[in-house]
Amino acid sequence: MTGRVQDKVAIVTGGCSGIGRATARRLAEEGAKVAITDINQAAGQSAADEVGHGTVFMAHDCRDEQGWDEVVRGVVERFGGLDILVNCAGILGTGPTRDPMETTLEEWRAIQGVNMEGTFLGCKAAIRAMVAGGGGGSIVNLSSVAGLIGTPLWAYGASKGGVRLLTKSVALYCARKGHKVRCNSIHPGLIDTPMGDQVLNWLYDDPAKGLADRERLVPLGEVGRPEDVAHAALYLASDESRYVTGAELVVDGGYTIY
Numbered sequence: 437m438t439g440r441v442q443d444k445v446a447i448v449t450g451g452c453s454g455i456g457r458a459t460a461r462r463l464a465e466e467g468a469k470v471a472i473t474d475i476n477q478a479a480g481q482s483a484a485d486e487v488g489h490g491t492v493f494m495a496h497d498c499r500d501e502q503g504w505d506e507v508v509r510g511v512v513e514r515f516g517g518l519d520i521l522v523n524c525a526g527i528l529g530t531g532p533t534r535d536p537m538e539t540t541l542e543e544w545r546a547i548q549g550v551n552m553e554g555t556f557l558g559c560k561a562a563i564r565a566m567v568a569g570g571g572g573g574s575i576v577n578l579s580s581v582a583g584l585i586g587t588p589l590w591a592y593g594a595s596k597g598g599v600r601l602l603t604k605s606v607a608l609y610c611a612r613k614g615h616k617v618r619c620n621s622i623h624p625g626l627i628d629t630p631m632g633d634q635v636l637n638w639l640y641d642d643p644a645k646g647l648a649d650r651e652r653l654v655p656l657g658e659v660g661r662p663e664d665v666a667h668a669a670l671y672l673a674s675d676e677s678r679y680v681t682g683a684e685l686v687v688d689g690g691y692t693i694y
């Protein structure tokens with residue numbers, strides 16, 4: 437099928453890398469007009485060019501509230517509205533984390549700032565634009581399996597658990613207000629991206645052995661690809677999921693089955 441999000445307008449944060457980039461590509465392939473945003477200005481234009489289909493790049497730190505207004509205004513002016521927001525921007529931490537007892541308050545706050553506060557600001561800015569446009573929309577927030585089960589990554593897990601419940605609260609608020617804005621979360625397991633590599637490098641003395649151990653714990657026997665998550669985001673972004681809101685879509689090869 438093609439044109440699953442034909443002529444819809446989408447913002448994908450963290451769109452220069454990994455899951456964000458793959459999601460932007462799938463949305464653009466299916467007919468959306470896409471703006472990717474990222475704090476990484478150096479990679480921005482080449483990422484937009486690689487995604488193709490007229491995708492534009494806008495430099496933005498997702499923690500910057502005023503910047504959110506500028507991004508959303510710029511996208512509405514350029515493309516005529518906003519239908520989809522995929523909050524992909526995220527960080528694992530600010531340095532290798534083996535013992536969570538060594539997490540500093542500074543690091544804790546840095547992680548909540550990007551993962552949780554950035555998502556909160558994005559939801560607010562998108563809801564305003566989607567309501568003003570009159571047609572509603574779909575917000576997709578990247579949480580993690582670390583937002584569902586305990587892991588050694590205390591601050592990261594707390595931020596992703598926060599994203600999970602923020603998503604449900606946003607979904608409930610919008611439904612009760614009659615805003616026609618849906619909001620759902622995605623919970624990937626280990627995915628082969630730069631952040632996925634960071635997980636292996638930070639948590640295991642021998643990352644290659646860590647990968648093999650991890651794959652043994654995944655019922656489907658392998659780590660995921662960015663495209664596996666992008667397909668899930670596309671579904672939640674599209675009208676195919678019109679009756680789905682406040683849901684958590686787990687994309688983990690069965691890692692959290694047990």
Ligand SMILES: NC(=O)c1ccc[n+]([C@@H]2O[C@H](COP(=O)([O-])OP(=O)(O)OC[C@H]3O[C@@H](n4cnc5c(N)ncnc54)[C@H](O)[C@@H]3O)[C@@H](O)[C@H]2O)c1
Pocket residue numbers: 449450451452453454455456473474475476496497498499523524525526527528550554578579580581623624625626627628629630631632635
């Ligand atoms: N890769 C995994 O194994 C995995 C698993 C579960 C959840 N996730 C989540 O999926 C999302 C995407 O992860 P990924 O693996 O593609 O990571 P990635 O590191 O490949 O990409 C993250 C992107 O976010 C951008 N970013 C970081 N801080 C930002 C900020 N303040 N403002 C704007 N952009 C910022 C980075 O520059 C980068 O381009 C994240 O929220 C992550 O927590 C990833």
